[in-house]
Amino acid sequence: MSGWWRTNRVWLAALPFCVAGAAAASSYNVKDNWYDAGLHHRIAEGSAHTWVEVHDEYTDPVGPTSRTYRVRLDAVGDTPLYPYWEDGTPAPPPDGLRAVTVRLDWRAEPDQQLRGCTLALVDEDGRRFEADTTDACTPFEQGGPEAPSPGADERPTTGPEGEPERPASWTTNPVVLVPEDTQISEVWVYWETPDHVDLRVP
Known part of the structure; x- marks a missing residue:
């Protein structure tokens, strides 16, 4: 294993979880910024x-x-x-x-x-x-x-x-x-x- 892979293997292993977390945060922001700011709920x-x-x-x-x-x-x-x-x-x-x-x-x-x-x-x-x-x-x-x-x-x-x-x-x-x-x-x-x-x- 090269030195670069050895140094960064922990971060590479965590990358999918970071992407998933970013996607979840993006979804949350869409809810806050799009749903709450517009007229999307008929009561x-x-x-x-x-x-x-x-x-x-x-x-x-x-x-x-x-x-x-x-x-x-x-x-x-x-x-x-x-x-x-x-x-x-x-x-x-x-x-x-x-x-x-x-x-x-x-x-x-x-x-x-x-x-x-x-x-x-x-x-x-x-x-x-x-x-x-x-x-x-x-x-x-x-x-x-x-x-x-x-x-x-x-x-x-x-x-x-x-x-x-x-x-x-x-x-x-x-x-x-x-x-x-x-x-x-x-x-x-x-x-x-x-x-x-x-x-x-x-």
């Missing part, structure tokens, strides 16, 4: 005009928690004006785009943290178009408890001081800009990736 689904019960487990600055609510897709249709311009004045959508409004009915206890959700329309090719609003899931100025701040020890159970309590049931009508030729097939609602709720458009 609930339903058809239009049907109530969907959702129990969404997640972690906030205080620790593990959950939100429970019911949502129903009532209607999806075009609207002539887009309401989310910077100056707050509704105006027609730009050329090549159309404004699509989504009517959602909601039910939840007033202590559930539902602020800050994202609503997206998904077309037949899987493209996702998000609503540019923070009120997609809660009534205006009645959003209920805010998420706890970093370092907080307790979660708020009511809305900000002076804000009326969120009712037990309400309706939202977010509007989304999409290309004119887009065929919407699903409405997604989500807070933290990778979880989302899938509401199918008829």
